[in-house]
Amino acid sequence: MEIVIKLGQFLLSLSLLIVLHEFGHFIPAKLFKTKVEKFYLFFDVKFSLLKKKIGETEYGIGWLPLGGYVKIAGMIDESMDKEQMALPPQPWEFRSKPAWQRLIIMLGGVTVNFILAFIIYIGMAYAYGDQYIANSELKDGIWVTTPVGEQIGLKTGDKILEVDGVKMLKFDDIPGKILFAKTVLIERNGQQQTLNMPIDLLDQLMKGEKKPFINLRMPFMVAEVADSSANKATLKAKDMVLSLDGTPTRYADQVIELLKAHKNKTVSAVVLRDNKEETVSLKVDQNGKLGAFYGGLTPDNLAKLDYFKISSQHYSFAESFPAGLHKGKEEVLGYLKQLKAIFNPETGAYKGVGGFKAIFDIFPQSWSWEIFWGRTAMLSIMLGVMNLLPIPALDGGHVMFLLYEIITGRKPSDKFLEHAQIVGIVLLIALLLFANGNDIYRAISSR
Structure with a gap:
């Protein structure tokens, strides 16, 4: 039953994100009177599980759950429809529209992703508030639970004061902040000192024990x-x-x-x-x-045992907006840091890139709407940022060429765009194989 609940959350979250992302392209396309031939959840390679044509658009569900798409007439996309592109441009086609309209159509998907994430965080702030353990509650410091934690200079009993010059108010924020930090200010035996973090900390942690490298100090129960x-x-x-x-x-x-x-x-x-x-x-x-x-022992158990006090913050409807927007901004900045680390070979962070199994594993085996919406918001940000990468075949690749056209006044030729699309598809397939290959390698090596 647990696997069914986990799979249900995974598919529901993925489906929601895909449909809303594609609606982000669909709506402006319709507003600019551009013909949308297909709107699909998942890919319909050779056949579809379900389809129905309404007006000029065929809506359907494919059998290959690797994403989704809208097929916009007169656009060079993953369908590589060369026959259509060989015909004279028609007024309802994407290629006939002004560059600024095409830019809005292409940015629609990622715009919806970011808006969705911020709306979810606002809703969560209002519905659930915020629970955390204040860093000041750790009277006797942290517990360093792995050799890697000790190798970077931390010791059990240290009080972590700042990460990269930013004061740490919540213990919950500390582990994630340290992963990509340059310096950590600690207090040890009443004396403050600064520790320099290794650039490949994430790689070291992935090679070590699969558990948090620092934790709350708790009783031996x-x-x-x-x-x-x-x-x-x-x-x-x-x-x-x-x-x-x-x-x-x-x-x-x-x-x-x-x-x-x-x-x-x-x-x-x-x-x-x-x-x-x-x-x-x-x-x-x-x-x-x-x-x-x-x-x-959970944080609630520790609170009942009088080890730590759990702080709760509730937000009114009006207060939930700035709280949710701040949370969303922090998540976007955090993901950008991760992405930067992934593209820097020295960090070794690329070894931690995961595919569909990694996404599947972030959902729990018991149903929790709070966790579900939090994971969905995080994935929405990831989808938005990834789609903005300037890779042909992604929205960011189309945006890159459209910006070139707007700035220079020269439109890249259809032949160039076709070749760029092929290169982009090859890159995406390679990234997909690499990410899911990492999942397989980790699964085998953990046995």
């Missing part, structure tokens, strides 16, 4: 005791370790370090069980482990 554990009769699920060998352990990282120092020993521990403190003897194995899994 037992989630499950392994059947083979020597502590099977001693530890119980939901036990919270308060001290080991007389040393107080408020956080899991403290427990982990103490266990390493007591390998192959039996230690006395105080655990909180059913709101009562109990003293137990724990056997530590040769690897410094208890044979128990810990964690599973």
Whole structure:
């Protein structure tokens, strides 16, 4: 059932984005009295699953879920309809329209993508507000959970104050900001110092453990005791370790370090069980482990345990507009940073480019409208930015040639545009194979 819910969210989000993007081309084309021959969700290679002609336009659903399209008469697009282009231009064709009208038609899709994303963020601000853990709540700093985090200079207990000179107010923002940062200002043992981030941090993280490199410091609460554990009769699920060998352990990282120092020993521990403190003897194995899994605590759990306070901010209808617009702007700027990193080979970020599986994986296995709309807004921004890239066959490629025509007064020849379209299609196929190839490689290597 979980896979069905996940797939349902993926297909609904993708379909919504494709249809609205293509409507962004369709509406101005109709306004400028340009004939639209086809409007398709997904591609109808050889055949379509469903189609119906209304007026001059055939509407349908294709069988290949790699996108969608509108076929505008008199336009050199992925259909490569050379027969039509060989005939004399007709007044209802795209090529007969003034350059400024053609530019608006081509920009319509990405315009809708950006407008949609901002509308979603405004709606989410009004409907859900904002919940976060203030950075000031981390009284004892962060938890560095991977070797890569330590290699870049961070240590458990550090307080992260600024990233690239910008003060960090919310803990939730910090991991993403650090990924593409140049400098990080921290406080360690009461002293401030600046850490220089490596340009290939993202590449290092992808090669390392597949988990967040920094996290909230949280208690060592037992989630499950392994059947083979020597502590099977001693530890119980939901036990919270308060001290080991007389040393107080408020956080899991403290427990982990103490266990390493007591390998192959039996230690006395105080655990909180059913709101009562109990003293137990724990056997530590040769690897410094208890044979128990810990964690599973959510921010809400930590708030109830009085570790952190969760801040909530609610917005009125009027307040939701600036809040949503600010969120949208931050997401656009963040994605542009990612794109810049991808095109810089030194960062190694290109190795993290994903295809349809990567998009599929961002949706959860349980239905949440809040998560669904957040993911859809993010994907809408990605679709808008990607389509603006100056690659022939993408909207950005058409825009590039139209701007050249408007500035110089010279229109590129149909033959040139045909060749450019072929080059663009080849590039897009290569990018598609690369992105989905990365998905396959990661799936195989993670086994």
